[in-house]
Amino acid sequence: MARSGYGSKKKVLHHxxxxxxxxxxxxxxxxxxxxxxxxxxxxxxxxRAGQDIVRLGERCDVIYALVAGxxxxxxxxxxxxxxxxxxxxxxxxxxxxxxxxxHATYGVEALTDVTVSxxxxxxxxxxxxxxxxxxxxxxxxxxxxxxLSYDHLTSIGRRSAHERVAHLLLELxxxxxxxxxxxxxxxxxxxxxxxxxxxxxxxxxxxxxRVLQDFRREKIxxxxxxxxxxxxxxxxxxxxxxxxxxxxxxxxxxxxD
Amino acid sequence: MARSGYGSKKKVLHHxxxxxxxxxxxxxxxxxxxxxxxxxxxxxxxxRAGQDIVRLGERCDVIYALVAGxxxxxxxxxxxxxxxxxxxxxxxxxxxxxxxxxHATYGVEALTDVTVSxxxxxxxxxxxxxxxxxxxxxxxxxxxxxxLSYDHLTSIGRRSAHERVAHLLLELxxxxxxxxxxxxxxxxxxxxxxxxxxxxxxxxxxxxxRVLQDFRREKIxxxxxxxxxxxxxxxxxxxxxxxxxxxxxxxxxxxxD
DNA sequence: CGGCTGTTTGAATAGACTCAAAAACTGTGG
DNA sequence: CCACAGTTTTTGAGTCTATTCAAACAGCCG
Numbered sequence: 001m002a003r004s005g006y007g008s009k010k011k012v013l014h015h016x017x018x019x020x021x022x023x024x025x026x027x028x029x030x031x032x033x034x035x036x037x038x039x040x041x042x043x044x045x046x047x048r049a050g051q052d053i054v055r056l057g058e059r060c061d062v063i064y065a066l067v068a069g070x071x072x073x074x075x076x077x078x079x080x081x082x083x084x085x086x087x088x089x090x091x092x093x094x095x096x097x098x099x100x101x102x103h104a105t106y107g108v109e110a111l112t113d114v115t116v117s118x119x120x121x122x123x124x125x126x127x128x129x130x131x132x133x134x135x136x137x138x139x140x141x142x143x144x145x146x147x148l149s150y151d152h153l154t155s156i157g158r159r160s161a162h163e164r165v166a167h168l169l170l171e172l173x174x175x176x177x178x179x180x181x182x183x184x185x186x187x188x189x190x191x192x193x194x195x196x197x198x199x200x201x202x203x204x205x206x207x208x209x210r211v212l213q214d215f216r217r218e219k220i221x222x223x224x225x226x227x228x229x230x231x232x233x234x235x236x237x238x239x240x241x242x243x244x245x246x247x248x249x250x251x252x253x254x255x256x257d
Numbered sequence: 258m259a260r261s262g263y264g265s266k267k268k269v270l271h272h273x274x275x276x277x278x279x280x281x282x283x284x285x286x287x288x289x290x291x292x293x294x295x296x297x298x299x300x301x302x303x304x305r306a307g308q309d310i311v312r313l314g315e316r317c318d319v320i321y322a323l324v325a326g327x328x329x330x331x332x333x334x335x336x337x338x339x340x341x342x343x344x345x346x347x348x349x350x351x352x353x354x355x356x357x358x359x360h361a362t363y364g365v366e367a368l369t370d371v372t373v374s375x376x377x378x379x380x381x382x383x384x385x386x387x388x389x390x391x392x393x394x395x396x397x398x399x400x401x402x403x404x405l406s407y408d409h410l411t412s413i414g415r416r417s418a419h420e421r422v423a424h425l426l427l428e429l430x431x432x433x434x435x436x437x438x439x440x441x442x443x444x445x446x447x448x449x450x451x452x453x454x455x456x457x458x459x460x461x462x463x464x465x466x467r468v469l470q471d472f473r474r475e476k477i478x479x480x481x482x483x484x485x486x487x488x489x490x491x492x493x494x495x496x497x498x499x500x501x502x503x504x505x506x507x508x509x510x511x512x513x514d
Numbered sequence: 515c516g517g518c519t520g521t522t523t524g525a526a527t528a529g530a531c532t533c534a535a536a537a538a539c540t541g542t543g544g
Numbered sequence: 545c546c547a548c549a550g551t552t553t554t555t556g557a558g559t560c561t562a563t564t565c566a567a568a569c570a571g572c573c574g
Contacts, residue, residue, distance in 0.1 A: 057502075075411045077498065083411040097400030105502045106407060128393050135392015136385050142399035143354030149406040150363060154332045154340040157413045157459030161562070193520060202414030207562055209521065225520085225571075241334065245314075245362045418530070450552060464530055466553060482539070482552080 033093065033138065034065055036131045040123040041065070047110040049191075054095055056107035061121045064094040069114025070191055074199070075106045084200035086148060087111075089175055093141060111191050147249050156202040159241070164201040165211045166240035169221060171250055173230060178251045190228040290350065290395065291322055293388045297380040298322070304367040306448075311352055313364035318378045321351040326371030327448055331456070332363045341457035343405060344368075346432055350398060369448050404506050413459040416498070421458040422468045423497035426478060428507055430487060435508045447485040 044067070047053050053071055054060055066088050073085040073094075085106055088094060094108050094116070128135045155167050169190075176188060194212065195205040203211075215221040220236050222229040230236060301324070304310050310328055311317055323345050330342040330351075342363055345351060351365050351373070385392045412424050426447075433445060451469065452462040460468075472478040477493050479486040487493060 073407070075407065077411070077415055081415045083414045085407045085410055096396070097404050103502060105404060105500070105506065124393060129389060132386060132389055132392070135389070135394075135396060136381060137392075138396035139353070139392060139399050142396050142403055146399055146403040146406055147354050147362060149403055149410060150330070150332065150342045153342055153406060153410055153413065154334070156410065157340045158334055158338045195520080204563060205520090206522085206564085209523095210562090213522085243362070245360060249362065452552080461531060462552090463532085463554085466555095467530095470554085 033134060033141070034091070034117075036127065036134055037065060037117065037119055040127050041117045041119045043118050045116050045118055047114050047116065049110050049112050049114075052107055052109050053114065053116060054104050054106075054108040056104055058104050060095060060104050063096055063119045063121055063124075064108075064116040065119060066090055066092045066094060067115040067117055070111035071108055071114055072111055072196070072200075073106050073108050082199045083202070084196060086145065086152070087172060087175075087200070089179060091179075093138075096138070096142060111196075144249060151246055151249075152200075161201070161203055161207060161211050162214065162239060163241060164203065165197060165208060166215070166221075166236050167242065168197060168201055169223065169228060169230075170236055170240045170242060173228065174247060174250045186231070187227065187229045189226060190223070191226050193226075194223075290391060290398065291348070291374075293384065293391055294322060294374065294376055297384050298374045298376050300375050302373050302375055304371050304373065306367050306369050306371075309364055309366050310371065310373060311361050311363075311365040313361055315361050317352060317361050320353055320376045320378055320381075321365075321373040322376060323347055323349045323351060324372040324374055327368035328365055328371055329368055329453070329457075330363050330365050339456045340459070341453060343402065343409070344429060344432075344457070346436060348436075350395075353395070353399060368453075401506060404503075408503055408506075409457075418458070418460055418464060418468050419471065419496060420498060421460065422454060422465060423472075423478075423493050424499065425454060425458055426480065426485060426487075427493055427497045427499060430485065431504060431507045443488070444484065444486045446483060447480070448483050450483075451480075 042062075045064075047069075049069075053064060056076055068090055071088040071092075071094065073088065075083050075085060077083075088108070095104070128138075151171075155164050159167065172190060172192075173188065176190070193205075194208045197203075198205040198208040201208070212221070212223050215223075215236075218232075218235075220230075220232045220239070222231065299319075302321075304326075306326075310321060313333060325347055328345040328349075328351065330345065332340050332342060334340075345365070352361070385395075408428075412421050416424065429447060429449075430445065433447070450462075451465045454460075455462040455465040458465070469478070469480050472480075472493075475489075475492075477487075477489045477496070479488065
């Protein structure tokens with residue numbers, strides 16, 4: 001699909017930046033849920049980077065709340081190809097929808113060493129009885145995930161490789177910075193390999209590499225060895241063709257305004 | 258990615274067919290919600306085929322319950338490309354997540370003439386207070402949508418054109434038959450153009466056409482003018498590489514077993 | 515210093531796209 | 545029942561983006 005140039009939106013990242021000022025964590029309202037959950041959880045669990053938190057196809061009747069670290073949801077095809085469905089940052093609830101007889105339809109792997117709280121799925125009913133607002137909150141969380149997923153769908157389905165990669169980097173950048181607002185804005189730790197980026201964007205690792213080289217050459221982004229450095233935010237947002245709407249969804253779940 | 262042959266799963270469709278025997282409508286548990294909603298809705302609305310139910314970017318503070326007809330969720334890029342995010346069958350709730358200041362981040366268009374019930378978003382709070390179980394039900398609905406979306410992501414991100422098209426046809430076939438179990442199983446009405454299929458699978462209409470011709474030539478599926486005829490279900494399921502897990506998610510929302 | 519994981523490079527290939535035009539089908543109204 | 549306008553499908557040729565396969569290179573850790 002031949003596109004003339006990359007797009008035309010300006011200053012989107014600054015929209016984002018101003019949003020960031022309001023603080024708040026990724027999946028912000030999930031912390032309300034987490035608070036209520038505290039009494040119902042049966043314990044914590046540590047998982048090493050690279051290990052599965054939820055194994056694919058495994059019977060699973062608990063929900064995990066990601067307390068610390070990064071993880072990602074993925075599905076596998078029988079020929080071994082992997083599709084990364086979503087990246088989870090602290091505050092995310094994992095395994096909410098392992099319906100279909102309780103067997104996980106997708107896996108969750110720890111990207112860094114992580115800590116999760118364990119909540120039996122059975123606890124949901126009493127939990128929601130005692131905290132009437134929690135059902136709607138959970139619905140909101142799931143809806144927000146759905147929205148992110150729709151965004152990825154659009155990206156993978158209709159955008160060029162360059163756009164997809166830019167889009168993903170920007171999303172991760174914004175979401176992660178919503179968590180640690182204090183950190184340096186130009187450079188951040190991003191615990192991914194190029195292969196991960198490929199699996200998330202529906203591209204080959206090799207091709208992701210070539211795209212990243214283009215970005216580096218054009219002094220837009222430098223991504224090397226788990227370190228992301230955004231040198232020209234506007235240009236990147238331009239390429240990624242972000243809607244300010246979506247930036248808001250990245251940052252927080254419910255919009256008070 | 259060169260794949261040898263198409264896959265190897267057998268009889269998946271029959272799994273599905275046996276599931277169908279249990280009856281039930283698409284988004285089955287949404288009917289529980291719909292029941293409770295009845296008292297809160299402010300009216301019904303008819304929308305003609307091809308018209309928007311929710312216009313993209315429009316401020317929108319109501320939820321629609323799709324009572325009759327087909328619709329689809331879509332997003333648009335500024336160059337005019339469209340990505341279809343999901344097909345909605347009767348029983349679906351539309352517009353649950355128009356957060357971000359209440360502006361729709363995606364549009365919903367009627368595929369056939371449809372009827373929707375209108376529920377003000379404000380009504381959710383009191384509704385969930387009076388029906389404590391409804392929050393979790395909504396969360397379940399949203400989770401199920403998320404699951405479908407993940408499935409599409411995997412499809413678009415990692416599968417070949419043939420696989421994607423087969424996958425979509427099979428999904429629509431199964432979901433639609435879960436609604437009208439009585440109907441003839443080999444042939445059904447599918448109110449789509451090849452362009453729609455393209456927009457849903459991340460392909461060009463032209464290329465979808467060539468894929469469909471292959472299927473026709475191989476006597477697997479015939480799709481012409483809104484009529485879908487599955488001539489070799491096993492072969493199709495084989496190509497689509499369906500997991501039985503997912504078939505269950507297509508059919509109903511909560512699995513009692 | 516290996517060994518491992520991750521990145522980079524090159525050349526050849528292929529799957530899907532573009533553009534454009536023709537054909538087939540549908541529904542409508544005379 | 546036919547003609548017409550508007551969709552939708554079909555076809556062909558040429559192009560291009562992203563892939564494959566393979567090998568070399570670089571950084572990291574014990």
